Amino acid sequence: MNNIQYSYGGNGTIRKVQNCDFFPGIRVSKEQRNCLSVKVCEFASKELDVGHTSVDFSKSFFKNIFDANEKFHEKTTLCVFAKAYECHCEYVDQNGVKCNGISKLCEFNQVTGLITSKKKFIGCTNWKPKEKHRYLTIPNNVDLELLETMFSEYSYHPYGIDFKNDEVNTVDESFLHKVENRIVKGSVSKKASACPVTFYHIIPENLKECPFIATVSVEKHNHPPPPPYKTPYNIKNQLQNIINNEHTLDLTRRKNNDSKLLKWKTIK
Structure with missing residues (x-):
């Protein structure tokens, strides 16, 4: 049952059922679980705070989610801005004093053949020759104009605007948001009221004779549907097998992620 999109818990009560309407004449086991709701960012649109009984990707709700993901360049720029402040300069001078400089947006002249162009980079305020x-x-997919605006007009708040004491159901998210002239990380927390939905997994005792499983949910979810980003384990494993069998190593997730990493370099 690990392939379900929803997060669920409970004691996992399992009992045998002799007669089941889904599988007439077949002995089955019925497993009961409770929906654990979803965590929602404090900056999430109020339009997303809705209950549901079904998931339909053609509805406007999911269109809003997918449209938000199209703002890729802005998200990348926000992440670069945050990275600049979170990664500190490690330079130590001849006297053993560690650099306390902060990040700033700089530029240098890049010469390619007969063409000279200015190229931006993020440097240290204490940099000196040698x-x-x-x-x-x-990265090339960063909005340089937006990045310049952030460095000149925005401040970075890694723990949000008003940092509260840690709670079990609250976590810091990795996504950044523009709030007036501040770049902040939002806090993600569960809804105050528990979700009333109960899941029932009806599983035949002999899956070879009856290779089907029925999942039934009772009641209405009091939260938005979980985003469709939790790839089921079996799908990931099957995809990995395809990649390995076809020897298409360039498609592996590790190679894809490595190409997007922000890497520090040393300037001499």
Whole structure:
């Protein structure tokens, strides 16, 4: 039952059932679980705070989610801005004093053949010639105009605007948001009221004779549907097998992720 999109819990009560309307004449086991709701960001649109009984990707609800994901360049720019403040310069001078500089947006002249162009990078405010301070290269998919605006007009708040004490149902999210002239991380928490939905998994005792499983949910969810980003384990395993069998190593997830990492370099 690990392939279900919803997060569920409970004691996993299982009992044998002799007669089941879904599988007449077949001995089955019925497993009961409770929906654990979803965690929602404090900056999430109020339009997303709705209950549901079914999931239909053609509805406007999911259109809003998918449209938000199209703002890729802005999200990438926000992440680069945050990375600039979270990664500190590690340079130590001849006296053993560690650099306390902060990040700033810089530029240098890049010469390619007969063409000279200015290229932006994120450097250290304490940099001096012949000192090996760190700098951060800027990916091509970053909105440079937006990044310049952030450095000149925005401040970074890694723990949100009003940091509260840690709670079990609250976590810091990795996504960043623009709030007035501040770049902040939102807190993600569960709804105050528990979701009333109960899941029933009806599983034949002999899956070879009856290779089907019925999942039934009772009541209405009091929260939005979980986003369709939790890839079921069996699908990931099957995809990995296809990749391995076809020897298409460039398609592996690790290679894809490595190409997007923000890497520090040393400037001399």
